[in-house]
Amino acid sequence: MLNKKYLRFMLILLFATSFVTTDSFTNLASTQTFAQIRVADFLGLWRRKNERKVSRTSRGGICSITPGIFETYVVWHDRPLFIWKSSANQDVQLVVREYDSQTEVWRKPVNLAAQKLAYGAEKALEAGKLYQWQLVNNSRGINESVTFQIMSEAERTKIQNDLQALEQNSKLAKSSPEDIALKKAHYFLDYQIKHQNDDKTYLPWSDALQSLYEVDKPSASFIEQRDKFVVSLCPSSSTATR
Numbered sequence: 204m205l206n207k208k209y210l211r212f213m214l215i216l217l218f219a220t221s222f223v224t225t226d227s228f229t230n231l232a233s234t235q236t237f238a239q240i241r242v243a244d245f246l247g248l249w250r251r252k253n254e255r256k257v258s259r260t261s262r263g264g265i266c267s268i269t270p271g272i273f274e275t276y277v278v279w280h281d282r283p284l285f286i287w288k289s290s291a292n293q294d295v296q297l298v299v300r301e302y303d304s305q306t307e308v309w310r311k312p313v314n315l316a317a318q319k320l321a322y323g324a325e326k327a328l329e330a331g332k333l334y335q336w337q338l339v340n341n342s343r344g345i346n347e348s349v350t351f352q353i354m355s356e357a358e359r360t361k362i363q364n365d366l367q368a369l370e371q372n373s374k375l376a377k378s379s380p381e382d383i384a385l386k387k388a389h390y391f392l393d394y395q396i397k398h399q400n401d402d403k404t405y406l407p408w409s410d411a412l413q414s415l416y417e418v419d420k421p422s423a424s425f426i427e428q429r430d431k432f433v434v435s436l437c438p439s440s441s442t443a444t445r
Contacts, residue, residue, distance in 0.1 A: 271351025
Protein backbone atom coordinates (compact mmCIF):
# COMPACT_ATOMS: atom_id res chain seq x y z
CA MET A 204 0.00 0.00 0.00
CA LEU A 205 1.31 3.43 -1.02
CA ASN A 206 2.15 5.74 1.88
CA LYS A 207 0.53 9.17 2.25
CA LYS A 208 3.74 11.11 1.49
CA TYR A 209 4.14 9.40 -1.88
CA LEU A 210 0.48 10.02 -2.80
CA ARG A 211 0.81 13.68 -1.83
CA PHE A 212 3.97 14.02 -3.97
CA MET A 213 2.25 12.44 -6.99
CA LEU A 214 -0.77 14.75 -6.64
CA ILE A 215 1.47 17.86 -6.47
CA LEU A 216 3.48 16.66 -9.51
CA LEU A 217 0.28 15.97 -11.48
CA PHE A 218 -1.13 19.41 -10.65
CA ALA A 219 2.11 21.21 -11.60
CA THR A 220 2.37 19.33 -14.92
CA SER A 221 -1.26 20.12 -15.73
CA PHE A 222 -0.72 23.82 -14.97
CA VAL A 223 2.39 24.12 -17.15
CA THR A 224 0.75 22.29 -20.04
CA THR A 225 -2.37 24.45 -19.91
CA ASP A 226 -0.32 27.62 -19.67
CA SER A 227 1.83 26.55 -22.63
CA PHE A 228 -1.22 25.92 -24.79
CA THR A 229 -2.65 29.28 -23.75
CA ASN A 230 0.55 31.08 -24.72
CA LEU A 231 0.70 29.19 -28.03
CA ALA A 232 -2.91 30.10 -28.84
CA SER A 233 -2.22 33.71 -27.91
CA THR A 234 0.86 33.80 -30.17
CA GLN A 235 -1.11 32.26 -33.03
CA THR A 236 -3.88 34.82 -32.55
CA PHE A 237 -1.44 37.75 -32.67
CA ALA A 238 0.22 36.22 -35.74
CA GLN A 239 -3.16 35.89 -37.49
CA ILE A 240 -4.02 39.51 -36.67
CA ARG A 241 -0.64 40.69 -37.96
CA VAL A 242 -1.00 38.78 -41.24
CA ALA A 243 -4.54 40.11 -41.61
CA ASP A 244 -3.24 43.67 -41.15
CA PHE A 245 -0.63 43.12 -43.83
CA LEU A 246 -3.30 41.65 -46.09
CA GLY A 247 -5.17 44.90 -45.54
CA LEU A 248 -2.16 46.79 -46.90
CA TRP A 249 -2.09 44.48 -49.93
CA ARG A 250 -5.76 45.17 -50.54
CA ARG A 251 -5.24 48.93 -50.36
CA LYS A 252 -2.29 48.63 -52.76
CA ASN A 253 -4.37 46.70 -55.26
CA GLU A 254 -7.29 49.11 -54.96
CA ARG A 255 -5.05 52.10 -55.69
CA LYS A 256 -2.93 50.17 -58.23
CA VAL A 257 0.25 51.24 -56.46
CA SER A 258 3.37 49.93 -58.18
CA ARG A 259 6.74 51.03 -59.53
CA THR A 260 9.07 50.01 -62.32
CA SER A 261 12.84 50.14 -62.06
CA ARG A 262 15.12 52.38 -64.07
CA GLY A 263 18.76 51.53 -64.46
CA GLY A 264 18.34 48.55 -62.16
CA ILE A 265 17.10 50.74 -59.28
CA CYS A 266 13.51 51.04 -58.13
CA SER A 267 12.99 54.11 -55.93
CA ILE A 268 10.15 53.56 -53.46
CA THR A 269 9.96 56.34 -50.86
CA PRO A 270 9.59 59.18 -50.15
CA GLY A 271 7.47 61.02 -52.68
CA ILE A 272 6.83 58.18 -55.13
CA PHE A 273 3.37 56.71 -54.73
CA GLU A 274 0.24 58.81 -55.24
CA THR A 275 1.45 61.96 -53.52
CA TYR A 276 4.74 63.80 -53.25
CA VAL A 277 3.59 65.22 -49.88
CA VAL A 278 5.00 63.48 -46.80
CA TRP A 279 4.49 63.88 -43.06
CA HIS A 280 7.87 62.63 -41.80
CA ASP A 281 10.41 65.47 -41.69
CA ARG A 282 13.16 62.87 -41.27
CA PRO A 283 12.18 60.52 -44.08
CA LEU A 284 13.36 56.99 -44.64
CA PHE A 285 14.69 56.55 -48.18
CA ILE A 286 13.84 53.11 -49.58
CA TRP A 287 14.76 51.58 -52.91
CA LYS A 288 15.25 48.14 -54.41
CA SER A 289 18.33 47.05 -56.32
CA SER A 290 20.27 43.84 -56.88
CA ALA A 291 23.53 45.78 -57.35
CA ASN A 292 26.40 45.87 -54.87
CA GLN A 293 27.70 49.37 -55.53
CA ASP A 294 28.80 52.27 -53.35
CA VAL A 295 26.87 55.46 -54.06
CA GLN A 296 25.88 58.70 -52.38
CA LEU A 297 22.35 59.58 -51.37
CA VAL A 298 21.89 63.32 -51.91
CA VAL A 299 19.04 65.56 -50.76
CA ARG A 300 18.66 69.01 -52.28
CA GLU A 301 16.24 71.89 -51.96
CA TYR A 302 14.06 71.85 -55.05
CA ASP A 303 14.05 75.58 -55.87
CA SER A 304 17.68 76.51 -55.21
CA GLN A 305 19.21 73.04 -55.77
CA THR A 306 21.22 73.67 -52.61
CA GLU A 307 22.57 70.43 -51.19
CA VAL A 308 21.02 69.73 -47.79
CA TRP A 309 22.44 66.31 -46.94
CA ARG A 310 24.74 63.70 -48.47
CA LYS A 311 25.52 60.24 -47.17
CA PRO A 312 27.50 57.30 -48.61
CA VAL A 313 25.58 54.05 -48.86
CA ASN A 314 25.79 50.76 -50.70
CA LEU A 315 22.88 50.00 -53.01
CA ALA A 316 22.58 46.58 -51.36
CA ALA A 317 21.44 48.30 -48.12
CA GLN A 318 18.23 49.30 -49.93
CA LYS A 319 17.30 51.89 -47.31
CA LEU A 320 18.80 54.86 -45.48
CA ALA A 321 17.31 57.14 -42.83
CA TYR A 322 17.72 60.89 -43.16
CA GLY A 323 20.39 61.75 -40.61
CA ALA A 324 21.14 65.46 -40.78
CA GLU A 325 21.13 67.37 -37.50
CA LYS A 326 18.32 69.63 -38.68
CA ALA A 327 15.00 68.16 -39.80
CA LEU A 328 13.59 69.09 -43.19
CA GLU A 329 11.37 72.18 -43.18
CA ALA A 330 7.58 72.03 -43.26
CA GLY A 331 6.05 73.15 -46.53
CA LYS A 332 9.34 73.02 -48.47
CA LEU A 333 10.03 71.05 -51.65
CA TYR A 334 13.06 68.74 -51.84
CA GLN A 335 14.64 66.23 -54.20
CA TRP A 336 16.53 63.05 -53.42
CA GLN A 337 18.74 61.00 -55.69
CA LEU A 338 21.25 58.17 -55.61
CA VAL A 339 24.44 59.34 -57.32
CA ASN A 340 27.85 57.94 -58.24
CA ASN A 341 30.86 60.17 -58.90
CA SER A 342 28.59 63.23 -58.72
CA ARG A 343 26.42 61.85 -61.52
CA GLY A 344 22.91 60.61 -60.99
CA ILE A 345 22.45 56.89 -61.51
CA ASN A 346 18.70 57.06 -61.08
CA GLU A 347 16.01 59.67 -61.46
CA SER A 348 15.69 62.42 -58.87
CA VAL A 349 12.50 62.28 -56.83
CA THR A 350 10.65 65.38 -55.67
CA PHE A 351 8.84 65.44 -52.34
CA GLN A 352 7.38 68.06 -50.03
CA ILE A 353 7.09 68.12 -46.25
CA MET A 354 3.54 68.84 -45.10
CA SER A 355 2.53 72.22 -43.72
CA GLU A 356 3.18 72.72 -40.02
CA ALA A 357 -0.55 72.82 -39.19
CA GLU A 358 -1.24 69.53 -40.93
CA ARG A 359 1.84 67.92 -39.42
CA THR A 360 0.69 68.95 -35.92
CA LYS A 361 -2.75 67.44 -36.46
CA ILE A 362 -1.29 64.12 -37.55
CA GLN A 363 1.24 64.17 -34.70
CA ASN A 364 -1.60 64.55 -32.18
CA ASP A 365 -3.58 61.74 -33.84
CA LEU A 366 -0.58 59.40 -33.77
CA GLN A 367 0.18 60.16 -30.13
CA ALA A 368 -3.42 59.34 -29.20
CA LEU A 369 -3.30 56.16 -31.28
CA GLU A 370 -0.09 55.05 -29.57
CA GLN A 371 -1.37 55.84 -26.07
CA ASN A 372 -4.61 53.93 -26.65
CA SER A 373 -2.72 51.02 -28.18
CA LYS A 374 -0.39 50.81 -25.21
CA LEU A 375 -3.34 50.82 -22.83
CA ALA A 376 -4.72 47.92 -24.85
CA LYS A 377 -1.29 46.24 -24.49
CA SER A 378 -0.69 46.18 -28.24
CA SER A 379 2.78 45.12 -29.33
CA PRO A 380 5.14 47.59 -31.06
CA GLU A 381 4.57 45.70 -34.32
CA ASP A 382 0.81 46.02 -34.03
CA ILE A 383 1.17 49.74 -33.24
CA ALA A 384 3.32 50.18 -36.36
CA LEU A 385 0.66 48.47 -38.46
CA LYS A 386 -2.05 50.65 -36.94
CA LYS A 387 -0.04 53.74 -37.84
CA ALA A 388 0.38 52.48 -41.40
CA HIS A 389 -3.37 51.98 -41.69
CA TYR A 390 -3.95 55.42 -40.17
CA PHE A 391 -1.93 57.03 -42.94
CA LEU A 392 -3.80 55.04 -45.58
CA ASP A 393 -7.05 56.45 -44.19
CA TYR A 394 -5.69 60.00 -44.29
CA GLN A 395 -6.56 61.93 -47.42
CA ILE A 396 -4.33 64.60 -48.90
CA LYS A 397 -5.35 67.23 -51.44
CA HIS A 398 -2.94 68.90 -53.81
CA GLN A 399 -3.25 72.52 -54.81
CA ASN A 400 -5.66 73.11 -57.71
CA ASP A 401 -6.74 69.46 -57.61
CA ASP A 402 -10.03 68.04 -56.36
CA LYS A 403 -8.70 64.49 -56.09
CA THR A 404 -7.56 62.97 -52.82
CA TYR A 405 -4.31 61.09 -52.36
CA LEU A 406 -2.98 58.71 -49.72
CA PRO A 407 0.43 59.21 -48.03
CA TRP A 408 1.95 55.84 -48.90
CA SER A 409 5.47 57.01 -48.08
CA ASP A 410 4.50 57.67 -44.47
CA ALA A 411 2.57 54.40 -44.22
CA LEU A 412 5.63 52.46 -45.38
CA GLN A 413 7.98 54.33 -43.07
CA SER A 414 5.77 53.41 -40.11
CA LEU A 415 6.53 49.75 -40.79
CA TYR A 416 10.24 50.41 -40.23
CA GLU A 417 9.84 52.16 -36.88
CA VAL A 418 9.81 48.98 -34.78
CA ASP A 419 13.03 48.71 -32.75
CA LYS A 420 13.29 44.92 -32.67
CA PRO A 421 10.88 43.45 -35.22
CA SER A 422 10.28 39.72 -35.24
CA ALA A 423 11.38 37.55 -38.13
CA SER A 424 7.77 37.06 -39.23
CA PHE A 425 7.12 40.81 -39.22
CA ILE A 426 10.26 41.48 -41.29
CA GLU A 427 9.25 38.74 -43.73
CA GLN A 428 5.75 40.17 -44.22
CA ARG A 429 7.10 43.73 -44.52
CA ASP A 430 9.76 42.77 -47.06
CA LYS A 431 7.27 40.84 -49.18
CA PHE A 432 4.98 43.83 -49.23
CA VAL A 433 7.72 46.33 -50.11
CA VAL A 434 9.13 44.07 -52.84
CA SER A 435 5.65 43.82 -54.36
CA LEU A 436 5.81 47.56 -55.03
CA CYS A 437 8.64 46.90 -57.52
CA PRO A 438 7.51 43.86 -59.52
CA SER A 439 10.50 43.94 -61.90
CA SER A 440 12.86 40.96 -61.64
CA SER A 441 15.80 43.37 -61.60
CA THR A 442 14.95 44.45 -58.05
CA ALA A 443 15.89 41.26 -56.23
CA THR A 444 15.99 41.51 -52.46
CA ARG A 445 19.00 41.09 -50.32
